[in-house]
Amino acid sequence: MAKLILVAFALSVSAPLVAAQPAKASPADFQTALWASSCMACHGPEGRAEGTAMSIGGRPAEELSGLMLEFKAGKRPATIMHQHAKGYSDDELKRIAQYFSQLK
Amino acid sequence: MTLSRRTLIQAAGAAMVASPFASHAQSGQSVVIIGGGFGGATAARYLKRFNPALKVTLIEPNADFIMCPMSNRVIHGGMALRDITRPYDRFVTKHDLRWIRSSADEIDPEKREVRAGKDKVPYDRLIVAPGVDYNYDGIAGMGSAQAQALIPHAWKAGEQTQRLKELLYTMPQGGVIAMHIPKVPYRCPPGPYERASLIAYYLQARNPKAKLLVFDSNPEIQAKKGLFEAVWKNKYAGLLEYVPNAEVEGVDAATRTIDLKVQGKQKVDVLNLIPPQRAGAVARRAGLANVGDRWCGVDFLSYESTRHKGIHVLGDSIAGAPGMPKSGHMANQEAKVCAGAIAALSVGQPVPEMPIIANTCYSFISQSEVIHVAAVYRYDAEKKTMVAAPGAGGLSSAPSVTEGLFAMSWANNIMNDTLG
Numbered sequence: 001m002a003k004l005i006l007v008a009f010a011l012s013v014s015a016p017l018v019a020a021q022p023a024k025a026s027p028a029d030f031q032t033a034l035w036a037s038s039c040m041a042c043h044g045p046e047g048r049a050e051g052t053a054m055s056i057g058g059r060p061a062e063e064l065s066g067l068m069l070e071f072k073a074g075k076r077p078a079t080i081m082h083q084h085a086k087g088y089s090d091d092e093l094k095r096i097a098q099y100f101s102q103l104k
Numbered sequence: 105m106t107l108s109r110r111t112l113i114q115a116a117g118a119a120m121v122a123s124p125f126a127s128h129a130q131s132g133q134s135v136v137i138i139g140g141g142f143g144g145a146t147a148a149r150y151l152k153r154f155n156p157a158l159k160v161t162l163i164e165p166n167a168d169f170i171m172c173p174m175s176n177r178v179i180h181g182g183m184a185l186r187d188i189t190r191p192y193d194r195f196v197t198k199h200d201l202r203w204i205r206s207s208a209d210e211i212d213p214e215k216r217e218v219r220a221g222k223d224k225v226p227y228d229r230l231i232v233a234p235g236v237d238y239n240y241d242g243i244a245g246m247g248s249a250q251a252q253a254l255i256p257h258a259w260k261a262g263e264q265t266q267r268l269k270e271l272l273y274t275m276p277q278g279g280v281i282a283m284h285i286p287k288v289p290y291r292c293p294p295g296p297y298e299r300a301s302l303i304a305y306y307l308q309a310r311n312p313k314a315k316l317l318v319f320d321s322n323p324e325i326q327a328k329k330g331l332f333e334a335v336w337k338n339k340y341a342g343l344l345e346y347v348p349n350a351e352v353e354g355v356d357a358a359t360r361t362i363d364l365k366v367q368g369k370q371k372v373d374v375l376n377l378i379p380p381q382r383a384g385a386v387a388r389r390a391g392l393a394n395v396g397d398r399w400c401g402v403d404f405l406s407y408e409s410t411r412h413k414g415i416h417v418l419g420d421s422i423a424g425a426p427g428m429p430k431s432g433h434m435a436n437q438e439a440k441v442c443a444g445a446i447a448a449l450s451v452g453q454p455v456p457e458m459p460i461i462a463n464t465c466y467s468f469i470s471q472s473e474v475i476h477v478a479a480v481y482r483y484d485a486e487k488k489t490m491v492a493a494p495g496a497g498g499l500s501s502a503p504s505v506t507e508g509l510f511a512m513s514w515a516n517n518i519m520n521d522t523l524g
Contacts, residue, residue, distance in 0.1 A: 023453075039462075040521045041521050042464055044517040045520055083497050084497075
């Protein structure tokens, strides 16, 4: 039961975030949506990329934040993502990963 | 539809939206955008995403958007114009935009109205994204339309691109082609050097005894310097000659002779002159170009003009923060910050206070190999400007085909993000 409530709570929190609308999201969540919109230039609208760039929309948050933190730490080879990852705090990367994980 | 009827319907719409939440109306339910490039089209798309209740009008005379990125590939034959062209009609329908197919002639900041042809378009907030205009004032012999037709700049993608391609393809064997690069700031800092590399790539196979002269007004290569130098030395030695500090005095268009202040006159077979640039005319006429009488000052939290409240400026027309290039990618990024600020204000929320945007810029140096430069810019609240994040960003270590694949992916995805 507790687990169910937790799931329901998570869903209710996540819904406005995905909506990416200041009318429905908290200022912090809308700020995250704006950061994430920057990524969509290369990774496509809703994080759906065509071609070689990774399609990040709807991937698990842990996977995305894990990749970004590894790029940032220089532990994963990349052409360009290590240079982008270093421009964000760990917390910012996790918030952006969470946002993309919720895009369908 | 007549203007009065359209205005009436608009007013009725505004009243319906405004009535349940009176506070929403005051901060701009009607947003008008001048220019459907990377800045303007992205702003339109994201305004509707962030607040679908906003009424967004796009003023854009062209039926299609032809993007500048990849247009250097069209010149050497690596792509066709159709590959970098997207129509506006599907875009405006999909996102419920009102489209006025006309040039914006005049902005009246007092009346909050744009004159576009015979239309008068009222706005609560205005976004001005006209791109750059070319300024031949300081170049003798280039003032006439006739001279400008003979000497293409090919710095706006489309007919000019095709024209330069034709001149390159029909140049006599063993001929001389020259490019001239203006002083910074200009649109797309690495663009001229990418073009030089791709023209050299073309000559190598198709006209190997020909020569490319690159006359640069600047004292050195302005972007990806070490990478371009290595490419020119390793791949194109003997084909390409780079001449720094080569400011132009005048041009004799009929004989394709360029007169350089220090280096003197040079007659060539094909001349590509990229002129100095400034904010689009409609922005300058409205007094928005308040930085050096050339570029538009903005507040980097919202891209609102520092000259007129309620008017925002995006893309190549702005006076960027130090190190921020004029590029399609940056215009796309600025547009999202601007759209976010306008959408937040429209529902009585504060303007988001921590913009973070990024630049990703790929340059082809041959048919398949690519180099990049990247940067992340964060808002500095004390300095009130964007600052490159320390330790982030950087260059390719060397040209690669892998980055060629990422560059093509980038081109498709930013087109989808801007006009999808």
